[in-house]
Each structure stands twice: as structure tokens, then as C-alpha cells.
Amino acid sequence: EAAKTIQRTSFSTLVNESNDFACVVTDAAGHSLVQNTESIPSFNACLPVTVQHFLAVIGPENMNPGDVYICNDPWVATGHLNDVTVAKPIFRDGRLAAFAASTAHAPDIGGKVRSVVAKELFEEGFQIPAMKLLDRGEADATLIRLFRAQVRTPDQTEGDLWAQVTGLNLIEARVTELMDEYGLADLTAFGEDIQGRSERAMRAAMAAVPDGRYEAAFDTDGFEGRPLHYQCAVTVTGDRVRVDFTGTSAQIPRAINCTMTYTFAMVSYALKCALLPDVPNNDGIFRCMEVFAPEGTIVNPTRPVSVGGRMATGHYLPTLIFQALAPVLPEKVMAACGSPLWSIIQTGVDKRGRTYANTLFFNGGMGALPSKPGESCYSWPSNISNVPVELVERNTPLFVHRKALRQGSGGAGVHPGGEGQEVVFESESDTPIGVIFMAERLTHPAAGLEGGGPGALGEVLVDDVPADVRADHMLTRGQTITVRTPGGGGYGGGA
Template sequence: MDGVELQILWSNLIGIVSEQARALQRIAFSPIVREAGDLANGLFDEQARMVAQAVTGTPGHINSLAAAARNLLDNCDADSLQPGDVLITNDPWMSAGHFFDITILSPIFRGERIIGYAGSTIHHSDIGGYGIGSGARDIHEEGLWIPTMKLYEAGKPNETLFQIIRRNVRTPDALMGDLGAQVSSGIIASDRLNALCDRYGLDDISELSQEIITRSETATRDAIRKLPGGTYHGASRFDVPGGQVIDLKTAVTVDAEKGEIVIDFEGSSPPSSMGINVVPAYTHAYATFAVRSSLNPDLPNNAGSLAPIRLKLPDECVVNAKYPSPVNARHVVGMYVPFPILKALAQVIPDRVVAEGSGAVWTIQISGKDRAGVPFTSSMFNYSGGMGARATKPGISAVCYPTGVSAVPVEVLEATYPIAFTCKELEHGTGGAGKYPGGDGQRIGYHMRTGRTWLLNTIPSRLVSGPEGLLGGGDGAAGVFQINGEAIADTRKREMQPDDEVFMITPGGGGYGAV
């Protein structure tokens, strides 16, 4: 395909999928989607291969969505799909790893033929069950499990499924509003893709998608071939709620001849009894993100550029969750997956990696009744620590690396829920020393304005030891979590008293290079 023509069509595809994401955020009810951008949007060809992703979204959602489209179609009668059908699932092993992330896939028809699919995954405010914390003992305590089903059939809602969902969640209006936003964004993608075909005289996008995917895969393999072949090892150790210590170990094998990278997690911690286990799709999502962002981050993120990166996962491993392991807080471990990979890659491309950062975002969920007795349950809101330093720049303070999700402004939270913040500011000096210092964490304090008891779900990590520096850089500071001034290690869901105050300091990032 002519390079100029390809660039024009590619720009159109990016415009379509980015408009799809903007529409989803504008329509969404929940702050976690509308303000924080905890979402993914992808455009797929007729073979369910991801061709393009929106410019916003999290790696954990986007790269999991890349696999989810094929999984959904393999678990339904794809030949029976008709205009107006919308598929849905929140199966952790088919999509993004826990019940809160619901994936929607809409076939895009041109006449009577499917020419592609519009997909989205977002974190929903509630899915029943335990909530966002890690205290459930198996997956069936964690909430409502939606198998692959049709949310809409020929444009008509599946009323039975809608009733089941509404009766199983604490905030049905928010969840239904967010589902509606996902469906609407798919309609927009369908309209825009058909308009593109009309504009350029295309019957479908099969030739275009094949060209994009082939070029992306070739460019990724070429980037891998420039690395010295061999196997490089990395390891990361961190504590999670309850004081449990997790080890993630990787052997990154570069096959320079084939242009492939294989990442083996042999030696990593076994499955946990807590809900922090990670399904393979989510592990793959953050592992591929670490490699892709180090090799050639300007390449499109699609089925082609992801293909040369493969994983080997031990059967009994915290990053290879098996049914019925609890997984609701899978991000607590999953967001640490890039760090041992980056440590291995630092041995061959030290100028293109970052030091360890604070890792998983600290998630908070509050619920109870306000002063008028009206029940409320928040979607989770996140606070990050410092990012690890880079080879030529300091780490960024209070940035959610590697997830990229934004923090919901305190003004929005205070306007939406009966919560009052006493502080939210950078905690200077928490980043590790080095030629380039790590980013600083932040301090956050809050209490509730309900005058009643309330429930707190929160999942801090790195309360014992901070992120490691890289190549002689100093370690970042560990985090602090207190209730009424007392350090708390067991952060499972707890009943809080009306006047209780929560105080947190998130970890600082590791430094890069000796001073």
C-alpha cells in the first residue's frame, strides 16, 4: 500500500477510535471513567485482531482488550451476529482480570457483512460481592460473574440480563449509565468506520488492517533484532496488604534471529490466598507494555506489535491465576510486572528503561449512608507514588506508572461523596537519591462527613520497603498508612467510626545512577 495513502487512512482510524473513547468519557456516569480515564477502546478487523487503540487508556485494559475480542467471539455463535447485537462479559480469564472490568464488543456491519468490531473495557463502580479489596477467599465471593452474552440483540436490550445486573449491584444507576456509554461509543465507532469506507471507496478494512498489522509486527521484530541475543534476569520484591511479600522473577530471552522475546516468570511467588492473583491476560498486558515502551514506543500498539512477545508462566504462580482464585485486587501485583522485566532489559538497553517506581496505585473504596440516610458506594479512586528515575531525567512525582490512570480531583470526590480531605500534597524527599532522583510520593488525609459508621476498602503496598534504585541509584521511601495516627498493616474491608481519619503517604520512586 502506498505510504501516503496508508498514513492518511491510519490517521483516520486513530481519529475514529479516539473519538470513540472521548464519547465514552463524556457519557459515563462514574468519576473513575469520566475523570480518571480508567478505560480502553480498540478497533478490530473482521478477524477480531486489534488494529488501533485510542490515545487514552491503561495498558492493563488495552492489551487485555486485544485478547478479549477473540475470546468473546470464540465463546458465542459468531456466525449468528446481526446488526444491533452487542456482546458483553466480565469473565476475568477472558478479559481484564477481575469482575469490575466489563468488556463490550459491537460488530460493525457494512450492509449485511461484518467489517470489524468496536470494543471497550472500563472499570465499573460496583459489581456486588466483596468490593474492590483483596479480602475475598475465592472468586465467587467477589461479585457478579457475567459470561459471554448478548447485552443487546438486534438492537433490543436483553431485559433479563439487565434485571439480573441491577439486582446484584449497589449502584445500579451508575453501572447502567456506564454500560450505556460503552454501547454508545461502539455505535459512534461503527458510524465513523462506515463513513471512512464511503469517503475512500472501500468495501471493508481487510487490506488496510493487514498492512498495518504486518508493518507493525515487522518493525517490532526488527527492533528486537538490534538487541544482543541471550537471556537476562530481573527480580522485584514488594509487600502487599497484610504484610505478605511477593517475589516476581523474570528471565527475558532475546531471540535476535527470529526477532522474538520470551519472558519466563519461573521462580515467582505461588498463588496467594488473598484477592491479588493475576490472570494471564493481565500479566501479558503489562509485560508487553514494558517491552514495547522500551523498544520502540512510537510503533502502533496492535495485534502485530504484540505478536513477537510471548510469556511462559508456571502453573502455580501468582501471575497465572487459576479458577477459583480470588482476583479482585489483581492490579496490586499486576502493576509490578514491568519492573523485573525492565531490570533485565537494563543489562542491554540501560538508556531506555526506568528504575522501580511505587508500583500499584493505592485504591480506595468508601461506602455507607450519608446524613440523610441515602446509601452510597464510591467507585475506586486512586493515589500514586513516585515514578522511578529515567536514564536522563528525574522520575515524575505522584504519577501512576505504569498504569497511566489519572487521579480524580478531590473537588469532584467531595462533590460526589460525603468525604472531606484534610491534605493532598507532595511528600518531598521520598524519591530515591541518584544521578537522577526518583519522583516523590504524596500525602493524603481524609475523613467522612456522614456522622455514621462507614466501610473502607483500601489496598496500599510497599509499606515495609520502598522501590529499588537502578544502576547505583538510591531506594525510594516506603509508604505509610494510618488510621487515627496508628499504623495499619491489615487493610481488609473494615467498619470505620464517624470521626475516624485516614492518613497516607505513598512511596517514592527509585533513583537512577550513582550520585
């Protein structure tokens, strides 16, 4: 209900169409109890970290009814500045009982625009440390004015922020009703029961995996002809698992570095998908998991390196985990997907003379499963939706000439990989449009499993000429962009 409220009151298609947001309920200590379904699944592991950060920085003794806290620090939130997290304490009889929290991808966060060429966090936009957005119900007008002054889309960005707060208010009302109905002083005992059930189920699933050390490694597109290397060891001991990323590439001065909060979230999501997909998501799931990544690597970078495109690293991690577990759990993992998620970010001046920023997402094919072919144009592991053509043409100076499946782009196999998509845009703008691509698998395809073939490589063309996706571009009237997303890997010996 809160998620639908956020979607229906938000201003940007990032939230109301693409579902790039999430909301959770935590107990008074910041441990998650429940998350909405139509959202980014990895945020279930990120949001509790941010709530616990609010507790540490602001302090429970300084929290009051009507407060709302805000933060977008990539190292304690969801990994990049564009995701703005807000949380509201819920009180009962004057005592802190729970939190409602939400994160959403802002239409714009200022700075250079989210681009893989950024070298430092300072280029990437407005940084908001943990602070109060509302104090006892009163908004910090200075913070709002400052926020609006930093971004290209002040009305959309502020509108989405208040949509999140509206969702938190609804959660507060419903949780209060729940506590009233069952006579609960807080959600601690209730939460311990829910989390305990999930923890026991996850430990049982983990204990069913043979003890051992399972390894995987692969390279990805990287930069300037130099691939990035990913390596992990998954060690199962009884009902516990440790994932170690030693050997993974060092952090680089490009915005694909993935902070540890997002790294843990991607690992925990992959393990849950493989071992316990049908049990509710909450903090209990994570208690048998340990993730280690050497400091200074692309999966645990140090400040102030850029992180705006952290999904270009984070979205590879579930595939890495699956490849490590494939020899021992071949029936529970799938081939590589045509991910990470692709996007085109456009900036410019509209017909009314106002600056704008817009993000369009594109999905590749899903990897094939042991039991069936991969889905086409499927967002995994991000759960992001594409914006309908009609809204693209209404909200941007782009005309869509074509949007179709890339026939034959899925990898061969007993079960073929899912197909990518082809989308062709043309600029109808009288002023130049700044265009930034985020695209992967242009040189390293999505691998198959158990003898399945790789998916087709992705392609990005400007006026039918291959484009450098690691550079910024300017698009003028009549120029076209062609996007061909990668296919997913196949499963089984049809390669």
C-alpha cells in the same frame, strides 16, 4: 472521539475523571487496529482476547447488526470482575467487517467489595459470561434488571454501561464512513497493513537487542509477614523474545492473583515502552512476543481463586522486565516506580438512605530515567488519574484536609525518583463508612537503578496510627485517614 463520548456520558468518576477505561477497533477476526490514548494502555492487549472470545462462544454466524456483547470474565477479559467489556460487530453489505470494543471499571460489581482479603472469585461480585447485551438493537431487559440488583450503585453502574455502548455506536458510524470513503469491504487488508508495519518495527527493535538470557527477581510486601517472590527470564533470540516467569510465587487465597491475559498485557506494554514507544499500538506489536507463566502461580492462577486486586501483582511486572533488561539496555529503562496503583474503596449509606460505593486512586512517584528525574505522583504503568479534591468532597462524605507532595520521598541519584503524595481525609458521615485499602510498597521500596537509591516506603494511617492495609476497616465521624504514597527509585550513583 469515542473515548471522549464515553467520558462525557459516563456517570462515575472512575471513567470521567480517572480514565479507567479503554476502547479499541479490531478487524473481523478480533485483532486490534487502534486504541484511544487517554486510557489504560494494557487494555490494548486484553480487549482483542475478549473479542476473540465472543467470536468463539457466540459464533460469527450468530452475530447481527445492532448486537452488543458483554463479558467480565477475568480469564478472558482484563483480569478482574470490575472491568466490564462490551463489543459491537460492524457489518458492511451483510458481512462482518470489524468490531468496536470497550472496557470500563464499573463503580460497583456487587459481592464483598473489591478487597485483597477475598479468597474466591465468588466473593468478588457478579460474573457475566460472554452473552448478548443487545440483540439486533434490543436490550436484554432481564440481564439489566439482574445486573442492577447485584450492585450498590445501580444507576451509576448502568449509566456507565450505556456510555460504553454509546461510544461503540460512534465507532461503528465512523468506521462505516471510512469504509464508504475508501471503498473497503472490511478492515482486513487495511488492518494487515497497519499491523504489519508495527510488527516489522517491533521485530527490528528486538533484533537490535543482543541475543541472550536476562534475569531479574525481587520480593514484594506479600501477606502476614510472608513476601511474594517475582522472577523472570527474558530471552532474546533474533527478532523474538520470550519472557518466562518460572520461579514466581504460587497463587494464594488472596485477591492479588493476576490472570494470564493481564500478565501478557503488562509484559507487552513494558517491552513496547522500552523498545518502541512511538509506534502505534496494535496486534502487530505482540507477534514477536511469547510469555510463559507456570499454571497456579500469582501470574497465571487457576479458577476460582480471587483476582480483584490483580494490579497489585500486574503492576510489578514492567519493573521486573526493566530490571532484567537494565544490564543490556540501561539507556532505555527506568528505576522502579512507587506503584502498584493505590486505592481506597468506601461503601456505606448516604444522607438519602441509598447505598453507595466509591473508589479513590492515588499515585506514587515515577522511577527516574537515564535522562531525567522521575515525575511526581505519576501513574505508571496504569495511566490512572486522581479525582480532584472538589469532586471527592462532593461525591463522598469525606473532607480533604491536605493534599501535597511528599517532599524528599523520591530515591536519591544523579536523577532522583519522583515524589509520592500525602493526602489526609476526615469522615463527615453520620453512619459508619466501610473502608478497604489497596496499598503496596509498605515494606519493600521502589528500587533504584545504576546505583540510584530506593524511594520512600508508603504509609497508611487511621487516626495517626499505622493501619493494617490487608484488613477491612470502619470509619466513623471525625476519624481521619492519612495516605502517603511511595516515592520512585533514583537513577545513577547518588545513593
